[in-house]
Amino acid sequence: MSNLLVEISDCIATLTLNRPEVMNALNYDVFKELESAVADLASREDVGCVILCGAGRAFSSGHDLNDIDAGAEADHAEFEAKVLEQLAALPMPTIARVHKYCFTGALELILACDLIFIDEDTRLADTHSKWGLSPVWGMTQRLPRRVGAARAKDMMFSARLVGAQEALAIGLVEKVCAVDSLEEETLAYAREVANNSRYTHRVCKDILNQTDGMALAQGLSYEYANSPGACDDAKERVANFIKNQK
Structure with a gap:
């Protein structure tokens, strides 16, 4: 089974993290498939917008702790960071569509997108300090560029959960939707974007x-x-x- 589902319809590409049995925890295999999908999108002229989302009950719980326990945090860090750089460099607008949970590595993933839309039940956090880890996928650079240095420090030092309305207020996300309308509203926005030049x-x-x-x-x-x-x-x-x- 693919760890990343890719669908292109009406000039919109949807990339879906597809490990719902582990809340789409991110591992090396996910990044290998993401690398391939991003490389393909980078050269396509028929895609006007990209949506990144997660299957199942949450967007992503973050970096797979089994990967970290096995030493992959050190072995693969540079590769995974480069994939996020490639995602950030895509020529077309990218939107992260996030529901329920988005922690640490998953937060680093969505920070590589242009826009972040979430539902009102979403919780986001940087839990590196909870596990005794340091960021290697860009958190120290991308998070303060979105929310400012002091707020980034607060999230990093406390590892606390940030709710939807706070995330909107501090500029971490661009839009908060009702739980049952997130997908529809994100798609409607993506269509507007794709119709532009x-x-x-x-x-x-x-x-x-x-x-x-x-x-x-x-x-x-x-x-x-x-x-x-x-x-x-x-x-x-x-x-x-x-x-x-x-």
Whole structure:
């Protein structure tokens, strides 16, 4: 059975963690399949948005403790971190659709996505300190970029559970949905994204990634020098708009 289900429909790719019997705990095999799926998506022109979600009763409990006990935390860390970098570098927008639980390694996974949507029952946490581990998949860099250094320290030091409304308030997630509408609302948003210009999305993501951490003046200079302005489908989109107004 595949550890990661891949479905592409209506220009939207859905990647589903598929180890529901262990609450989608992340192991090396999951990352191998994720690496393959991300590599395929990176070269596709027919996908306008990617949704990452989990099968069963929770998104993911985090890194599989059996993997850690066997020494895989050290053996595979660089590989898994690179897969998350590849996910973050995808040219199309990515949305993590998270329900119930998202702990530690799973939190590092969704932090590599552009947007995070959760349901109102979701709990998130960084429990590295609970287990005597240190982050190796990007937590120390991606979490403070989302919530600020002090809030990131709070989550890291306390290993406490963060509820849905707090996660929204501190900027950890972008949207909180009712439990029974998370999937529908995420898909509706993804469709809106996929209907917009993929060329524009690629340019915006690239500039955002390249200028992350730059001073404002440097970032502006980079945008002015590297943005094409009108993208490859601009003429067609404007023409269609004008045609429909007549």
